[in-house]
Amino acid sequence: MAADPTRRVVLTAAAAVPVLLAGCKGVGALAPLPGLAPDVVALDHAIAAEQLMVVRYQAALDALTSKGKEMTVIRALLGEHQEHLDQLRGRLILPPRLATASPGPTPTAPPLAGDGQLLADLAAAEQAASARLLRQLLEVPPALAQLMASIGASEAAHAVLLARAGKA
Amino acid sequence: MRAAEDQAGRGGRRTSRTAQAAVAALQVALAAEQAASYGYGIVGAHLTGTKFSDASTGWVAHQRARDQLIQMISARGARPRPAAVAYQLPIGVRTGADAVALAILLEHQVTAAYLDLVAQPDPVLREFGARRMQAAAVRAARWGGRSQAFPGLPASALQAGHGR
Numbered sequence: 001m002a003a004d005p006t007r008r009v010v011l012t013a014a015a016a017v018p019v020l021l022a023g024c025k026g027v028g029a030l031a032p033l034p035g036l037a038p039d040v041v042a043l044d045h046a047i048a049a050e051q052l053m054v055v056r057y058q059a060a061l062d063a064l065t066s067k068g069k070e071m072t073v074i075r076a077l078l079g080e081h082q083e084h085l086d087q088l089r090g091r092l093i094l095p096p097r098l099a100t101a102s103p104g105p106t107p108t109a110p111p112l113a114g115d116g117q118l119l120a121d122l123a124a125a126e127q128a129a130s131a132r133l134l135r136q137l138l139e140v141p142p143a144l145a146q147l148m149a150s151i152g153a154s155e156a157a158h159a160v161l162l163a164r165a166g167k168a
Numbered sequence: 169m170r171a172a173e174d175q176a177g178r179g180g181r182r183t184s185r186t187a188q189a190a191v192a193a194l195q196v197a198l199a200a201e202q203a204a205s206y207g208y209g210i211v212g213a214h215l216t217g218t219k220f221s222d223a224s225t226g227w228v229a230h231q232r233a234r235d236q237l238i239q240m241i242s243a244r245g246a247r248p249r250p251a252a253v254a255y256q257l258p259i260g261v262r263t264g265a266d267a268v269a270l271a272i273l274l275e276h277q278v279t280a281a282y283l284d285l286v287a288q289p290d291p292v293l294r295e296f297g298a299r300r301m302q303a304a305a306v307r308a309a310r311w312g313g314r315s316q317a318f319p320g321l322p323a324s325a326l327q328a329g330h331g332r
Contacts, residue, residue: 142287
């Protein structure tokens with residue numbers, strides 16, 4: 001049975017800081033951000049990894065010379081990564097101070113080679129991502145661990161599908 | 169003194185509840201692995217060549233997982249639930265294609281059965297469950313199963329408005 005799906009990770013440490021600095025705007029603006037809870041860091045890293053994966057797949061679609069089965073597979077898997085990203089983002093609630101901050105730099109995909117190498121690189125990225133999630137899910141609440149485990153399983157299976165598409 | 173005893177009592181009850189939840193999650197995974205081991209016997213009986221080899225490999229993987237789960241349950245002082253003598257298959261199997269479809273179904277069921285284990289606070293159990301979910305999803309893909317964005321997760325675990 002899935003744990004409570006409504007539970008969300010919140011940046012509580014960051015939200016507590018303005019209490020000490022209220023009425024002291026100048027110093028408050030210069031205050032360093034407090035350390036983030038491990039579950040927030042793990043979720044943030046998982047979101048960044050999914051963003052990079054989406055960028056990689058979009059770049060692969062642009063670079064692909066074959067328009068056949070390879071493109072169908074890449075399109076389908078890109079759609080699943082966008083779903084992963086949506087669900088992970090939905091679990092993170094930022095306090096106003098961080099929510100309005102400038103977003104981080106947009107990830108860029110590495111340079112792409114021929115179609116075969118492109119599929120192999122994506123498969124390797126999927127395997128690395130699923131292995132990373134195995135570590136990250138140890139740091140988060142139960143419902144988020146289940147989501148991360150499921151995403152990790154999806155990405156491990158993606159590597160198989162990409163390898164098959166590369167052989168076809 | 170009384171307060172300290174109360175606190176110790178509450179802590180003990182919490183530990184006990186956590187241990188019971190862990191055993192219950194292990195038993196769910198064990199039942200799925202036992203069913204998959206039985207099912208793979210049927211799968212293998214309808215296949216030849218490399219597909220038969222794949223079925224044998226899958227059967228061994230489920231047997232090993234079953235043995236590990238039995239060990240984990242026993243180590244917690246509980247009794248592993250025995251396997252059934254026979255299982256009702258989710259689909260009829262008459263051809264090789266049926267057998268492959270059954271293998272995919274079994275892997276999907278196994279993936280979902282580890283979900284409770286992944287929710288346990290014990291990092292060893294959590295990682296074990298997540299690894300088994302990945303292994304089952306990979307086997308399902310190797311059998312030709314369709315890709316899934318959230319293998320094992322029920323729709324109710326996903327947040328509305330955030331895709332699926």
